[in-house]
Amino acid sequence: MSSKQKSFEEFYYSPKNNVFDIDIIEEYVNSHDGSYEPFRDRIFCPECQIAKLTFIHKTSRNRAHLKKIPSSYHEEGCSYNYDYASKRTVKKYIDSLKENEIQDKLNTMMNQLFRLNKKKIDFGENINESGLMNKSHMTITESKNNEIVLRALRRKRLNTWIDESDGTDIYVFYGKVRLKVVEKEKEDYKYYLLQISTLNKNKEWKFRTNLYRGSIKDIVDENTTYYIVIIGNLEFNYKPWTINLSNKNAIKYRKYI
Known part of the structure; x- marks a missing residue:
């Protein structure tokens, strides 16, 4: 715990x-x-x-x-019961997954974070590959002292205040966003950025950050709202900030319904 x-x-x-x-x-x-x-x-x-x-x-x-409040307790299986996974642990976990497994993990996190099934999260039995009661999709496993333990993933909405005080640990970033592909060109090659905008308090779509996508050209509709989930860490060398993906496949977006 x-x-x-x-x-x-x-x-x-x-x-x-x-x-x-x-x-x-x-x-x-x-x-x-x-x-x-x-x-x-x-x-x-x-x-x-x-x-x-x-x-x-x-x-x-x-x-x-x-x-x-100190006298209150989380339900058994809630990810907030567990210590946060270290940056190294999350990176090791993501690197151990195949592309389809990363997408499956992102999909289950998206369903949980946005409650896309419109129901209270079911903390019924869910045994993972290590035999642990892995009830929340916001947890991963870690080997410690010859035991397998659960660790929680940090989370952060993309429309909230973000600055250097948030550090560079790996987070699950998520939110309802608008997306736009930006093509850039160097001397001998092209690369792409995925521009992310979120709604401000005045219900206006405002630019938040760019994601470096390399040779990947995402297919998006600039006038469509998407759910998005990203696993990565904040980088402050590019103002105001950007997100380094933990893996090129550690991003998933789906049209908002």
């Missing part, structure tokens, strides 16, 4: 039976003298919907975020 307290950028809101970004609480707090009363005792872990969360106000040093 996790030895460190985790923070949350989204939450399950019981009155609406849905998952929302923390921005909704922040907007309310900013216009109600710091109060978040309509959300108190009604916000829970976005994954298991069992562990009760509390809102931590923004300070000069830290962003506003959500944390689990």
